[in-house]
Amino acid sequence: xxxxxxxxxxxxxxxxxxxxxxxxxxxxxxIMDGRLQPGExxxxxxxxxxxxxxxxxxxxxxxxxxxxxxxxxxKKGAKGGAYVRQVEVANVSESxxxxxxxxxxxxEKLIEFRETLxxxxxxxxxxxxxxxxxxxxxxEALRLEGMLKEDEPDLVATSELDRKLNLMLVRMARxxxxxxxxxxxxxxxxxxxxxxxxxxxxxxxxAANWSDTARAIEQGQLMRALGHVSQHYVLLRQCVxxxxxxxxxxxxxxxxxx
Numbered sequence: 001x002x003x004x005x006x007x008x009x010x011x012x013x014x015x016x017x018x019x020x021x022x023x024x025x026x027x028x029x030x031i032m033d034g035r036l037q038p039g040e041x042x043x044x045x046x047x048x049x050x051x052x053x054x055x056x057x058x059x060x061x062x063x064x065x066x067x068x069x070x071x072x073x074x075k076k077g078a079k080g081g082a083y084v085r086q087v088e089v090a091n092v093s094e095s096x097x098x099x100x101x102x103x104x105x106x107x108e109k110l111i112e113f114r115e116t117l118x119x120x121x122x123x124x125x126x127x128x129x130x131x132x133x134x135x136x137x138x139x140e141a142l143r144l145e146g147m148l149k150e151d152e153p154d155l156v157a158t159s160e161l162d163r164k165l166n167l168m169l170v171r172m173a174r175x176x177x178x179x180x181x182x183x184x185x186x187x188x189x190x191x192x193x194x195x196x197x198x199x200x201x202x203x204x205x206x207a208a209n210w211s212d213t214a215r216a217i218e219q220g221q222l223m224r225a226l227g228h229v230s231q232h233y234v235l236l237r238q239c240v241x242x243x244x245x246x247x248x249x250x251x252x253x254x255x256x257x258x
Contacts, residue, residue: 010035010043013053023052023062031071031084038086041079042072070095093183100184107192107240114185115233121173121182122225126217129172134218137168141214148197148207158197165210169217195239202239209235 010030014022030036043051048059063082066072073085105113125134144161147153163186170182196206209232216225 011048011051019054019058020061020065023054023058024065027062027066028071036084038084040084042082044081092180093187096181096184097187111192111233111236115229117178117181118229119226121170121178122217122229123222124173124175125169126220126222126225128174129217133168133172137165138214138218140165140168141210145207145211148203153203155197159194162193162197192236192240195243196236199239202235205235206232
């Protein structure tokens with residue numbers, strides 16, 4: 001079978017009216033079911049006009065729609081044309097992070113989700129993480145604890161290190177789905193963890209909890225590690241609740257407490 005015959009059988013003619021949307025849907029379906037693979041070039045505009053039975057403007061509009069959805073990329077030059085986009089981890093995480101930012105979730109629901117996620121990741125990390133990874137995690141957790149014991153800790157640097165620790169831990173779980181979700185959460189809002197480091201009364205407790213968790217993981221103590229994970233979220237709930245109460249207080253009461 002010649003390449004031209006294979007391309008002709010890929011799509012069906014469309015009806016006038018919402019032709020560009022129908023063309024886009026057919027191409028998207030071919031990508032989703034594997035008939036078009038990442039990195040593969042779509043037929044030329046002229047070939048697609050013939051296959052879909054429509055004009056160049058409709059084809060270009062459909063490609064524009066799919067480019068905006070992140071499914072296609074358009075290249076110029078001798079090998080130019082519309083190609084199926086190879087979606088990377090960063091692309092998935094960025095899209096999910098943007099979605100989460102645009103659809104706010106109440107703090108308790110987010111904390112509940114993170115706690116469930118972290119408990120699963122911790123179990124997998126203990127079982128699948130290498131000795132070297134566990135030692136590195138503990139070393140970085142101890143470094144975070146030392147930074148947060150300073151009189152005036154650099155909260156930007158500590159937040160970055162906390163983010164690094166979460167990503168180190170999730171990589172030890174050896175599951176890309178967990179890693180994609182964790183990347184998105186860290187890019188989005190980090191489950192309000194920043195509040196623990198901004199509040200002096202919680203700062204050192206939170207840092208010590210990270211060290212205790214990493215030490216339990218390094219020693220392969222599953223139940224102890226899970227207990228420390230739960231304690232982290234106990235602290236986080238207390239911190240978020242105290243912040244909410246202070247915001248809800250009348251202004252004259254806030255002034256009296258300062």
